[in-house]
Amino acid sequence: MQVNTLVDKIKNNLMRDYGKEAKDASIHEMHNVVAQVVISQITDRWNEANKNFYKNRHAYYLSAEFLMGRAVQNNLICIGIFDEVKDALNEIGFDINQFEEIEDMALGNGGLGRLAACFLDSAATCDIPLNGYGIRYKFGLFKQAIEDGFQKEYADNWTAFGDEWSLRRFEDSVKVKFDDMEVVAVPYDMPIIGYGTENIGTLRLWQSEAVNEFNFELFNNCEYDEAIKEKTEAENISAGLYPNDNTEAGKVLRYRQQYFFTSASIQDLLKKYKAEYGNDFSKLVELNSIQLNDTHPVVAIPEFIRIMTTENNVSFDEAFIMAKEVFNYTNHTVMAEALEKWNIELVEKYTPEVFAVIEEINKRLIKELKKLKVKKKDIAKYEIISDGQVHMARMATYIGKYVNGVAEIHSEILKKDTLKEWYDIYPDKFQNKTNGITQRRWLACCNPELTELLTRLVGDDSFLKDLDKLKNIERYADDDSVIKEYIEIKKKKKRQLIEYIEKHEGIRLEEHFIFDIQIKRLHEYKRQFMNALSILDIYYRLKVGEIKDFTPTAFIFGAKAAPGYARAKAIIKLINEISNLVNNDPETNDRLKVVFVQNYNVSYAEKLIPGANVSEQISTAGTEASGTGNMKFMLNGAVTLGTYDGANIEIVREAGEENNYIFGAREEEILAIKESYDPKEIYENDEHIKKVIDSLVDGTFDDGMEDEEGTIEGSFFELYNSLLEGTSWHKPDHYFILQDFNRYFEARMKLNKDFKDEMSFARKCFINTANAGFFSSDRTIREYAKDIWKI
Ligand SMILES: *Cc1c(COP(=O)(O)O)cnc(C)c1O
Helix, strand or coil: CCHHHHHHHHHHHHHHHHCCCHHHCCHHHHHHHHHHHHHHHHHHHHHHHHHHHCCCCEEEEECCCEEEECCHHHHHHHHCCHHHHHHHHHHCCCCHHHHHHCCCEEECCCHHHHHHHHHHHHHHHCCCCEEEEEECCCECCCEEEEECCEEEEECCCCCCCCCCCCEECHHHCEEEECCCCEEEEEEEEEEEECCCCCCEEEEEEEEEEECHHHCHHHHHHCCHHHHHHHHHHHHHCCCECCCCCCCCCCCHHHHHHHHHHHHHHHHHHHHHHHHHHCCCHHHHHHHEEEEEECCCCCCHHHHHHHHHHHHCCCCHHHHHHHHHHHEEEECCCCCHHHCCEEEHHHHHHHCHHHHHHHHHHHHHHHHHHHHCCCCHHHHHHCCCEECCEEEHHHHHHHHCCCEEECCHHHHHHHHHHHCHHHHHHCHHHEEECCCCECHHHHHHHCCHHHHHHHHHHHCCCHHHCCHHHHHHHHHHCCCHHHHHHHHHHHHHHHHHHHHHHHHHHCCCCCCCCEEEEEECCCCHHHCHHHHHHHHHHHHHHHHCCCCCCCCCEEEEEECCCCCCCHHHHHHHHHHHHHHHHHHCCCCCCCCEEEEEECCCCHHHHHHHHHHCCEEEECCCCCCCCCCCHHHHHHHCCCEEEECCCCCHHHHHHHHCHHHCEECCCCHHHHHHHCCCCCHHHHHHCCHHHHHHHHCCCCCCCCCCCCCCCCCCCCHHHHHHHHHHCCECCECCCCCCHHHHHHHHHHHHHHHHHHCCCHHHHHHHHHHHHHCHHHHEHHHHHHHHHHHHCCC
């Protein structure tokens, strides 16, 4: 589109919608009209793509979370009109960078939700017919502020200024029935714009509304209070995202959310099918595949069978066989506390017909197990309904045609441990699909400077559609002039990050520091605690002159803790205490800085990752399913300082262990020492470790919770105990921090020394970028399409 035409359209819409001249428009108003102009430009393409979607075999991605981030920049780049829009806005006196104030769409917690977003982007780009179904939460993941070192949570009212990227499709509404209430699920569609293709996918998010709101007569006849109550209860279902990452939420409302969006989605996809084929279901399996992103949407399985049998005259046998062909299940964790179970009473109370279907599925399972000669005493391990609970992962594994893990090590652990009994009887179900990230957002959008250099080196920008092309640049690793340019880009991104952090956190960093970054949800298994303690160790050793010739390092953290996760919140407070101590010590603050950035989200990640030198990926071996943050850093030229866990293993396989810093116990070592592990012995025999751990309770830090007599029984004391004493629910140092502590320190010191040779360090980074091709979610989604969906 011509810049002039764009200018006219933007001006017209501003006047039409807000009665304003361009110079008077707010950032949000400007953003809204730009979104309108883009949407109107792609409407025909989108409608066409929608029609084509149903003609051939297609797949649906059911996910309780989509962590989309900000849409505007990505969409402009994918359509290929970023520069035109930028120029048009310039002409009317508006800097496109002001859109950085637009809210993220944060309808997810972390990696699982971001993966769903990357998958939709990749499927659209690769012309794979995949649409997403989820929940349109009124409030996304809470906004985090750090006040006095503590996390505080604020509501994320992300649609306060409108939601111009979505279209309300009221005519496609469906009703969802619980035993005690009925609601209307109203879909909002968001275009997923492929890059370098005409194709546009759809993310359909359901919003819960009251039935009577659309029935004026009834609404009028109701008691007013009754009507309001019904409206509130209905809207409550999609009111907010549960802020738990990798733990089970187990609340009635959460179950309602899951049933709400899966029921609406199944009704919707059947409606689309029936519009074409009526009640002839012979092509249903041939045309449809459904991917369940973790266990949150697993209730879709019995709901599908219920709808087929009670509303479509299909026998249970037939519906059951269809379900076994249509559904597939992706597991995201090996941790027991995240495997979802629901109380029988709850499922039966709110969705009795669904419960009856689950009971029938369970019966068939037991019959099949007997046929497979599974021993009687082993059958309990498989049962979907047992100990008063419905086991969602078991139902998904039994019915799912394919079951996959998200990195090689994770898929192996599923087979030998988490889902071992299932692998024993159904080995052919099991697959691996190593996660990926989209290079449109995680390179083109967040690092245009590096994209420009890579474009010159590759010869064109084809790597934005085929990331394996980056392999061709590896031959420049020994070309000093290329490496120098690469270094300059990293420095530029660090300078931009310094400005951003100063503006948002009030702390100024310096460019010559190593930027060592750990950003991810706060969780014990991810071991931000180990990082914090290790920084304290380095600080003490610097103070006494034990570490000499230390390359100045800024340790940067970003993380949200689930609001009910006390220990995670204590770790945030601790990091901020360490930050205060270290940053204000004139003896060391020319070499050591610690920053905890507030409200880590997709947009903040897009600032932090291009400016990183070091990517911290330090989970206890065998606990991180894959990680995707690690891939974003690799692509943008940071070395991985990490354990042999999740996709780190595949990252160093691609880019070379010599170009990264892998340390610590491997999964086998952890398994071997598990029973006899004694962290207290390590503590008592290592003066450095002892000093660091003692400072949790010797008055070095204030956790803000000491009582008046000064006896310490607050949250840092609890952290101390978690390492040395354990509690009723876990052993001391459950995540083997002390086991890995010294090897972590040594890896850090080696890295710190290596960094002094600027060229050779940059060469390692460059080789990481060049070998990131495998981690494009384009590769991942093509594997799903080929091996699971058979598209
Ligand atoms: C990529 C991403 C994650 C996942 O990070 P991991 O390090 O893999 O846990 C979480 N949150 C946001 C905002 C992300 O962009």
